[in-house]
Amino acid sequence: MSQKKDILSIRDLTKEDILFILETAASLKEILDRPIKKVPPLRGKTMVHLFFEPSTRTKLSFELAAKRLSADTVGISKSSSSVTKGEDLIDTAKNIEAMRPDVLVLRHPCSGAAHLMAKAVNCSVINAGDGTNEHPTQALLDMFTVKEHFGTLEGLKIAIIGDILHSRVAHSDMIGFTKMGSEVVICGPGTLIPPAPEIYGVKVEYNLLDAIKDADVVMALRLQKERQGKHLIPSDREYASLFGINAEILQKTKSEAIIMHPGPINRGIEMSPDVADSDRSLILNQVTNGVAVRMALLSILMAETGGQRQ
Numbered sequence: 001m002s003q004k005k006d007i008l009s010i011r012d013l014t015k016e017d018i019l020f021i022l023e024t025a026a027s028l029k030e031i032l033d034r035p036i037k038k039v040p041p042l043r044g045k046t047m048v049h050l051f052f053e054p055s056t057r058t059k060l061s062f063e064l065a066a067k068r069l070s071a072d073t074v075g076i077s078k079s080s081s082s083v084t085k086g087e088d089l090i091d092t093a094k095n096i097e098a099m100r101p102d103v104l105v106l107r108h109p110c111s112g113a114a115h116l117m118a119k120a121v122n123c124s125v126i127n128a129g130d131g132t133n134e135h136p137t138q139a140l141l142d143m144f145t146v147k148e149h150f151g152t153l154e155g156l157k158i159a160i161i162g163d164i165l166h167s168r169v170a171h172s173d174m175i176g177f178t179k180m181g182s183e184v185v186i187c188g189p190g191t192l193i194p195p196a197p198e199i200y201g202v203k204v205e206y207n208l209l210d211a212i213k214d215a216d217v218v219m220a221l222r223l224q225k226e227r228q229g230k231h232l233i234p235s236d237r238e239y240a241s242l243f244g245i246n247a248e249i250l251q252k253t254k255s256e257a258i259i260m261h262p263g264p265i266n267r268g269i270e271m272s273p274d275v276a277d278s279d280r281s282l283i284l285n286q287v288t289n290g291v292a293v294r295m296a297l298l299s300i301l302m303a304e305t306g307g308q309r310q
């Protein structure tokens, strides 16, 4: 993989980089099923995570990934950090760097926050979700899950349904899956579709049945209400009736199509409980794979750069 200090955007990764990350993750995944889930390669390395927004999966996944590889981890949330006393992000970053971590993992409500931090520090920075911009590690675990299931990403049709405009997962997935040769179709209410979807090389459908027709993957997204600002849809009920993935919709997908969701799910809105829990759903596989993909990223970054700018 070409030398990288940071993982900030899927745009910065070549197709070969992505394949290398996915292959590394595949080889590390079996560690998660061992009775003793710990190997030594990152002994003596330190990952610091800064989560300025709520998170269950991503935060625990990074923490477990680091621990499985014997790195030390320590983290802080916005409410317990000096940000509440008025410290700015760059000062926070420089102070953390002064304690010599190897990797800093940042989730932040502002788009571009991880890029800003990466410029300010010498250690590696991983973007764990910045505003509406990107969530590269989620896209990598999504690609891993699809490739693990179908054996390839080439030529598959991926239908992403929901609040595309405000979803950093959708942005990273659109860039990643198209880069890997998949055909991506996005679908949702007109108010939740980005203004220039053609720049992503994706197709737009406003009718759910057209979007899921022949799809190999149907991925639903949560309505990102915390980022929508004003009412962009008439009601959750109307959204569920037009774009919700329920048993009737599942019936209309190809029999081998899989269901995905980055989580957290709002059951009954973007997806009905029976679909989320069906044997076509790979939602929990995504969560398991997230640990393997983050193990791969941590080991690649720490091995290549030793955590420092080259």
Ligand code: NCD
Binding pocket: 057, 058, 129, 135, 138, 168, 169, 221, 222, 262, 263, 264
């Ligand atoms: C997503 C996020 O935070 O961007 N979740 C995740 O990291 N798995 C999606 C969401 O919040 O809806």
